[in-house]
Amino acid sequence: MSDPGVPPSRDAVRARLVDVAAGLLAAQGPEAVTTRSVALAAGVQAPTIYRLFGDKNGLLEAVAESGFADYVAQKHPVDADDDPVEGLRAGWNLHIGFGLANPALFRLIHTGMLTPDGRSAIEAGADVLRQRVTRVARAGRLRVPERRAVDLIHAAGTGVVFALIEQPPDTRDESLSDLAWEGVCATILTGGHTTAPAVPATAALTLRAALPDLAMFTPHERALFGDWLGRVADAEA
CATH class of the missing domain: 1.10.10.60 (Homeodomain-like)
Structure with a gap:
């Protein structure tokens, strides 16, 4: 005390x-x-x-920084889910839920000028998403380059939140989040989520995601091999 x-x-x-x-x-x-x-x-x-x-803007920046740091702290460990796609979906649900529960803070975070610490917090959140997408790639479930998948998930999730918080709560279309997620899955995932899997691209993406663990290659060889695999993935995407 x-x-x-x-x-x-x-x-x-x-x-x-x-x-x-x-x-x-x-x-x-x-x-x-x-x-x-x-x-x-x-x-x-x-x-x-x-x-x-x-000034007041500095105070609001600190509020955004603190709020986003609290949000990132709620994210589950990347390897907590056996199914990497389910882990990705859990992250999507957390993002949507956070935005709907904190609409004013969500607007502030995504429209305000953040401090360096605030931008670091956002980067930490983005890094969690990138790690989740990498797990999906390593499982052979990703059909587009990792960066494209990350950008699409971020854009779609943030867009859904903005669309929903603009709707009156009593007439809000809560199915919009599920529909958007299904659209994202149809674009980025193999298997039951798409009728036309890009097999060479999927193989290239899976192998490229595993490159850091392939100790038989030198750093230079890994970089060169990664570049070749990236060309395959980009050509097929």
């Missing part, structure tokens, strides 16, 4: 302001997040916000 006679630390005050601003953002939208309202709710003087964040 903290001593009531000891002033809170700079970090504690900063965290309190971020929490208060996040609460106002969630409850009333970005218009409610003013330096005056946040300072009043946090029990500090308005100049404190300027000292810690520079």
Whole structure:
């Protein structure tokens, strides 16, 4: 328990302001997040916000950074699912669920100018998606280049969230997420998700995903082999 006679630390005050601003953002939208309202709710003087964040935009950037870091922390370990496609679907569901539960924060994260730390948090989230897609490729289930699959999943998932949060909650078409996921699967996956699997491309993608584990090749040979496999995958995609 903290001593009531000891002033809170700079970090504690900063965290309190971020929490208060996040609460106002969630409850009333970005218009409610003013330096005056946040300072009043946090029990500090308005100049404190300027000292810690520079201005209101700096505070909002910190809110976005904190919110996205919390979201990334909710992601399951990449190897937690036996089926890599199910792991990919779990990540999709988490993304959609986070956006619907936090519409104002989701807009802020994807439309605001983030700090370097905020961009690092987003990159960490993207890296989890890339690892999941690599697992799918190693299982021989991917029919397009990994980068294209990652970009498509990200674009489709984010687009679905924006479409859904613009709809009134009582008339929201919740089937849109499932339909979009099926469309993504039909494009990027082999097997039952597509009627025309690109067999050479799939083999090339599977082998390229496994290249880091092929210790019989030198780094130069792996790079050259990876380039050849990439050409096969890109030609067939």
